[in-house]
Amino acid sequence: MMRAKKRVTIKDVAAEAGVSYQTVSRVINNSRRVTDETRLKVMGVIEELNFRPSFAARNLSSQRTNIIGLIVPYSADYLIRDPHLLAQISGIDAEANANDYNLLLSTAGNSEDGIKAYNRFLTQKVADGAIVVETANSTTGNDMLAKQDDPYVVIGYDIFNSNGYMAHSDDHQGAKEATLHLIEQGHQRIGVINGPATGAIRTSHGRLSGYKVALEMAGIPFEPELVVGGNYTRLSGKRATEQLLALDTPLTAIFALNDRMAIGAIQIIQKHGLTVPQDIAVVGFDDIPAAVDFTPSLTTVRQPSRALGKTAARLLFKLIAGKSVENHEVVLPTELIIRQSS
């Protein structure tokens, strides 16, 4: 790990090219105001000396880092089970790359770590802005964000900041379509495996309201006993399904608010000797890779995960650039994917 050899700086380039170092700075930053001739000369020297601008010096001087922070309040074991997240990250990363931004990641498992990450990212000016992925187990920490000056965007709903910026899919519409699809198939008694009472509340709310509106449209009365709580894990889907199957009046379809719970539901239904979709139809939400791999393959509402990431990033870049953004809430359309389970 020898350190030794001195770094090539903007001044070395300037000396070699016979210009002031500020001119070199202009060349680096593609500023107008430079003759093609000098630009070419400087770029030649840059190449020759293999000059690379110092990230730190740039940051200090310009007061920007070209880094955006990504705060993902996931626990490690949960993380591995959510393919959507990677798609979102990939979308954010692609957009960041395109805009010459770097992506700083924190998979802060608990709220304390989340606050630590938030501190590092924004208060210390490591990042120019942040994207927060709202998850089922994220509540704490986000409220800290609402209190500070730097721009941030929530993928999901920003329940702590009425003036916040967010991007999410059309949960209401997606759920409505899914429910209408089941109704079209002749189902009247449709159970719902709901999200948890805490965490990403508005996601569940949106989907549940979509379900209710669909019932209303079909003139089917809403029955509270058909809605059972889950927490977006497969296990909770299983438990909820046991409850639903134990109802006095049997149901003919289940709408789970995400795919993992839907898969859990199918497993329990099959365990009870029933067939999907003949005895009970099942519809999920998300369209994770497992949805198509599973037997029977899962009818589900596809979320545009990658687009969500891109959208959030684009929104954030606008905010960082100081452009005014009129629309604080970007809602992306979902798509009903009909497969075997319904």
Added chain:
Amino acid sequence: MMRAKKRVTIKDVAAEAGVSYQTVSRVINNSRRVTDETRLKVMGVIEELNFRPSFAARNLSSQRTNIIGLIVPYSADYLIRDPHLLAQISGIDAEANANDYNLLLSTAGNSEDGIKAYNRFLTQKVADGAIVVETANSTTGNDMLAKQDDPYVVIGYDIFNSNGYMAHSDDHQGAKEATLHLIEQGHQRIGVINGPATGAIRTSHGRLSGYKVALEMAGIPFEPELVVGGNYTRLSGKRATEQLLALDTPLTAIFALNDRMAIGAIQIIQKHGLTVPQDIAVVGFDDIPAAVDFTPSLTTVRQPSRALGKTAARLLFKLIAGKSVENHEVVLPTELIIRQSS
């Protein structure tokens, strides 16, 4: 986006506390050489003024950023299908957090982006070091890394740098155990769905050699026709299985070098009206979440993904700290998980 209010600096704190700003610096950095009394006083003022050190200024002065770069040469659509990666990232992130390091991510899809990421991360000194996740489709770009001074660690094999540092699981041993397990079950003709001829070559090589050694131990001759190429996707597993099923002398077991191909294999076997494991047993490698969800659940070799991430990060931190690391290659043990498919 008003900027306006001036940042609280180390000098403001110093003035308020009645000490020199260098002393404040000492307090921030937990340097010895400070009386408890002044330390307390300074910390009080820091709290009072809500001072947060400037990341950029620190970087410039100390010539370190406390950032490590993570280069993941994945294409976006592949990314979402690899749960292992998230586990590795989570391990790296946890270790980074513990050491007050930040994690800069690049999911550079193609080689050009990869080189761009490498440039940003290391040449511009955005990061103090990097972790590269070797993947099936990563070859280009890594050779650039070998040529530079800053420390980096490969998760997988560093085929471009004979003096490089790497962390990976014991592919040979894992494959050997998997094959021996099949042999113990009475199988003699065991097909292999191999990795691709390019990309993460040494991973496949290690696993294949484990398979061969197991055969040798059992006195079973190796037959090249039993080894068919794949590229770690489910689709390629399906194709390979079609080939294997078409062999003149039928086989009774298939060892796929990863889980996704194993799942593809099972689907094709079932499509041919055969049963797993009665007609043909299947073993995979990785232990992705789907392995246990699938019916029949998949016997597989579990990789310690998260530990791999942690190990790589620890190794990198040692290198960054300038400590000499004797062992360039850390090999982590795998675990055979026996389930229904064998």
Added chain:
DNA sequence: TATTTAAATGTGAACGTTCACATCTTAACA
């Protein structure tokens, strides 16, 4: 050709720390 104007380049300061070194203070010893 003299004059105005715009574009190109140069100048000095600032960004907020850490580091190596100099000086001051305090306690321990003779």
Added chain:
DNA sequence: TGTTAAGATGTGAACGTTCACATTTAAATA
């Protein structure tokens, strides 16, 4: 009580850029 050494604090410089402004140069106008 004077001397010494260690520990605590202060000092100046350096890290490598960008920014606002000043100056020079070249082009356009009268």
